[in-house]
Amino acid sequence: MGKLDGSVALVIGSAKGQGRSHALTLAREGAEIVLVDNCVVDVEGQPYPGASKEQLDETTAMVQALGRRCVSMVGDVRLAEDMERAAQYALSEFGAIDHLICNAGILLRFGKVHELSPDQWRTVIDTNLTGVFMACRAVLPHMVARRRGTITITASTAGRSGFPNLADYNASKWGVIGLMKSLASEYGSFGIRVNCVAPSNVNSGKRPSMTNNEAIFGLFCPDIAEPTRDQAVERMRLMHPLGVEGVDPEDVSKAILYLVSDDARYISGEVLHVAAGLMASNSA
Numbered sequence: 001m002g003k004l005d006g007s008v009a010l011v012i013g014s015a016k017g018q019g020r021s022h023a024l025t026l027a028r029e030g031a032e033i034v035l036v037d038n039c040v041v042d043v044e045g046q047p048y049p050g051a052s053k054e055q056l057d058e059t060t061a062m063v064q065a066l067g068r069r070c071v072s073m074v075g076d077v078r079l080a081e082d083m084e085r086a087a088q089y090a091l092s093e094f095g096a097i098d099h100l101i102c103n104a105g106i107l108l109r110f111g112k113v114h115e116l117s118p119d120q121w122r123t124v125i126d127t128n129l130t131g132v133f134m135a136c137r138a139v140l141p142h143m144v145a146r147r148r149g150t151i152t153i154t155a156s157t158a159g160r161s162g163f164p165n166l167a168d169y170n171a172s173k174w175g176v177i178g179l180m181k182s183l184a185s186e187y188g189s190f191g192i193r194v195n196c197v198a199p200s201n202v203n204s205g206k207r208p209s210m211t212n213n214e215a216i217f218g219l220f221c222p223d224i225a226e227p228t229r230d231q232a233v234e235r236m237r238l239m240h241p242l243g244v245e246g247v248d249p250e251d252v253s254k255a256i257l258y259l260v261s262d263d264a265r266y267i268s269g270e271v272l273h274v275a276a277g278l279m280a281s282n283s284a
């Protein structure tokens with residue numbers, strides 16, 4: 001028997017990376033899955049590839065191979081109509097949405113505030129913060145009517161401290177924590193629990209990703225002209241008390257599984273850090 005038998009999870013930003021891992025983890029525990037991703041490979045200003053439709057189809061097949069029902073939809077988290085369509089699609093396919101996982105997020109060019117373009121600022125806030133609002137807004141009427149549901153939002157350790165050269169991302173991740181707190185306060189009486197996970201660097205092996213690209217190596221090694229991956233990884237290790245460069249996607253998935261399961265039935269309004277000790281020295 002799985003912890004999520006008979007439930008339905010809508011996972012936004014799930015073609016690849018952590019979203020794929022979350023879908024597989026929840027499916028292994030019995031959830032039926034609805035995947036949503038915008039499937040844009042070349043994102044303006046993003047120093048690593050976005051997801052493709054093929055990757056979304058691959059994730060769908062991987063969930064189905066676990067014996068679970070899984071459907072997918074191409075949709076943009078920034079658009080109210082796409083999120084409404086996603087909620088309706090999930091309801092028409094499965095009749096319910098028990099868990100909403102808001103995972104879609106982007107990290108674009110690094111720079112001090114005066115170096116960030118207004119367009120980049122808007123895109124990051126639109127995707128990472130307003131996108132969460134759009135997804136919650138689309139799903140909440142259904143959860144309220146059923147008087148049950150969980151919402152789990154992927155924040156970041158960049159939503160717990162200030163880091164130089166990524167104010168747009170920083171602000172978006174602090175923002176989702178504030179949004180989560182409001183949601184948990186407003187909808188607790190409807191039996192809806194809302195929490196965040198806050199990962200530190202997430203490993204992707206050799207695959208180019210948010211933490212594996214030349215731009216981020218430069219962010220970690222501003223004193224080195226052309227830093228290598230090894231040099232950046234060394235800095236990443238030093239940053240974490242547990243001495244690792246980052247956590248694996250599955251570590252974040254397990255935290256999400258805990259938060260959406262009945263094991264966490266009285267946990268709402270919280271941020272669960274998956275950060276290899278990085279938060280140990282934080283007072284917030």
Ligand SMILES: NC(=O)c1ccc[n+]([C@@H]2O[C@H](COP(=O)([O-])OP(=O)(O)OC[C@H]3O[C@@H](n4cnc5c(N)ncnc54)[C@H](O)[C@@H]3O)[C@@H](O)[C@H]2O)c1
Pocket residue numbers: 012013014015016017018019036037038039040049050051075076077078103104105106127131154155156157198199200201202203209210211
């Ligand atoms: N990678 C890290 O080190 C790290 C650390 C902390 C937090 N996070 C957060 O974790 C989440 C997942 O990141 P990841 O590392 O798996 O990155 P990723 O790029 O592998 O996954 C993000 C997914 O979101 C999708 N997406 C992006 N914009 C979208 C949009 N407008 N509409 C719908 N889908 C969209 C992408 O196509 C992709 O599939 C993000 O919210 C990110 O900010 C990542």
